[in-house]
Amino acid sequence: MAEQMTVKPAATGTTDAAVLGYRRSPAHHLAELMAAASGEQVRLREVPFLTQITIRATAPEAVEAVGNALGVTMPSAVGEVAQGEFGEGGSGSSGSSGSSGSSVSVVWLSPDEWLAVLGDEADTGVSIAAVVESLSVALGERRGQVVDVSSNRTTLELSGSKARAVLDKTIELDLHPREFPVGRAVSTQMESVAVILWRSADDTWLLMPRASFAEHVVGWLADGMREFS
Amino acid sequence: MMVIPCPFCGPRNETEYTYGGQAHVAYPENPDALTDEQWAQFLFYRDNPRGSYAERWQHSAGCRKWFNAVRNTHTYEITHVYRLDQARPDGLPKAPLATKEVGA
Numbered sequence: 001m002a003e004q005m006t007v008k009p010a011a012t013g014t015t016d017a018a019v020l021g022y023r024r025s026p027a028h029h030l031a032e033l034m035a036a037a038s039g040e041q042v043r044l045r046e047v048p049f050l051t052q053i054t055i056r057a058t059a060p061e062a063v064e065a066v067g068n069a070l071g072v073t074m075p076s077a078v079g080e081v082a083q084g085e086f087g088e089g090g091s092g093s094s095g096s097s098g099s100s101g102s103s104v105s106v107v108w109l110s111p112d113e114w115l116a117v118l119g120d121e122a123d124t125g126v127s128i129a130a131v132v133e134s135l136s137v138a139l140g141e142r143r144g145q146v147v148d149v150s151s152n153r154t155t156l157e158l159s160g161s162k163a164r165a166v167l168d169k170t171i172e173l174d175l176h177p178r179e180f181p182v183g184r185a186v187s188t189q190m191e192s193v194a195v196i197l198w199r200s201a202d203d204t205w206l207l208m209p210r211a212s213f214a215e216h217v218v219g220w221l222a223d224g225m226r227e228f229s
Numbered sequence: 230m231m232v233i234p235c236p237f238c239g240p241r242n243e244t245e246y247t248y249g250g251q252a253h254v255a256y257p258e259n260p261d262a263l264t265d266e267q268w269a270q271f272l273f274y275r276d277n278p279r280g281s282y283a284e285r286w287q288h289s290a291g292c293r294k295w296f297n298a299v300r301n302t303h304t305y306e307i308t309h310v311y312r313l314d315q316a317r318p319d320g321l322p323k324a325p326l327a328t329k330e331v332g333a
């Protein structure tokens with residue numbers, strides 16, 4: 001135990017695989033419930049352990065510097081998500097030492113706040129520490145924040161031809177493609193729970209509730225899915 | 230249900246917002262110089278008009294930013310929303326109660 005407590009991820013390397021093996025995602029105990037609720041028309045699953053980094057910055061040059069480190073142009077308006085590749089091509093100022101890379105999406109949350117979402121470090125080989133390090137270096141002494149919030153939220157994926165019908169029961173925004181096209185993400189409420197709602201494909205929606213709300217959100221969605229199963 | 234247009238996120242339902250009371254109530258320049266009555270005026274007394282009212286809202290379920298809105302307390306119509314660093318729109322009732330003469 002004590003040995004594991006002292007494991008420190010190398011700033012630009014990968015986190016020890018043994019440490020990653022201890023992780024438990026917020027909805028891991030609900031896998032059976034989600035599988036049972038899923039059918040041909042709508043399916044629900046957790047996409048665990050995505051790397052999530054909160055970025056806060058106000059000065060335009062600081063925002064641009066962080067965007068360069070991530071390999072994206074930072075989104076500037078509500079709903080916008082920027083896509084890029086981190087690592088690999090050397091976009092990260094110090095995160096490209098390995099042979100690994102990850103696609104990155106940057107979600108606009110506020111005029112001075114963004115959420116960078118990358119793949120699970122166990123799959124991509126891009127450690128959270130490496131991303132935080134790279135972005136912190138890019139931000140430099142300028143006013144702002146780069147914080148690992150990967151454990152703050154989990155990601156639930158609702159997909160299928162009736163996915164929108166399930167969401168329409170409870171999300172109060174207009175989810176018609178005219179108002180909510182593929183690639184749009186906003187923070188809003190599902191019932192009374194704060195979530196990031198993200199349309200990643202025509203029939204695929206990601207919901208990102210805080211970890212402690214995962215059980216409630218899964219149960220709520222599973223109930224809404226019943227008529228389609 | 231009111232639909233409130235956040236200056237940053239656009240129109241969202243009232244349930245996404247937190248109410249922050251009257252806007253433009255300036256903190257006293259020298260609180261030590263105030264009488265208890267004046268201090269109480271600043272803390273607790275607010276205008277209660279029938280009509281246009283400038284008030285603070287926070288988009289707590291969205292961008293989490295505070296902003297000001299001018300709402301008609303009779304019709305619930307929101308006629309203006311503006312950022313905290315923007316001036317109050319022209320032609321609106323001024324002078325929050327905290328700046329009035331106490332005992333007048």
Ligand SMILES: [Zn+2]
Binds near residue numbers: 235237239291293
């Ligand atoms: Zn907002």
